Amino acid sequence: MLEIITYPNPILTKPCQPIANPTDLEIKQLITDMTKAMRAHDGLGLAAPQIGKNIRLFLTEIDHELMVFINPEIQKLSGKDTRAEEGCLSFPGQYLPVVRPDKVKIKFTDTSGQKQIIKANGLLARAIQHEFDHLEGILFIERTDS
């Protein structure tokens, strides 16, 4: 099982590098291992730096739907600013209120190497923004308004 890196490990605050070959076997294996780790910790999302890899990859799993985002780019944030408690597997047991826009449009590469653009709202939009922040080395303690 992959170990989850916790704060204040400096890996968590380093910006991540793009993945040159999203369909590499090594990436596929990493996604499988990250999925197991996320589920073992009951996470709604997990980003590669949280398991010690500074690469642009994160997962979300909301309502039993697993999504994999490789080299994601946020294209638009919109909707109402919404305040809600967030948790983070790198901060065990800590929950903090964070204000985020309710809607996100995101472009990414999927596990078959295809480019996709999706729009999300609600909890998925929040999870996407939280995990995307990890790729920029931004942690939710910097976003909280409490």
Ligand SMILES: [Zn+2]
């Ligand atoms: Zn997190």
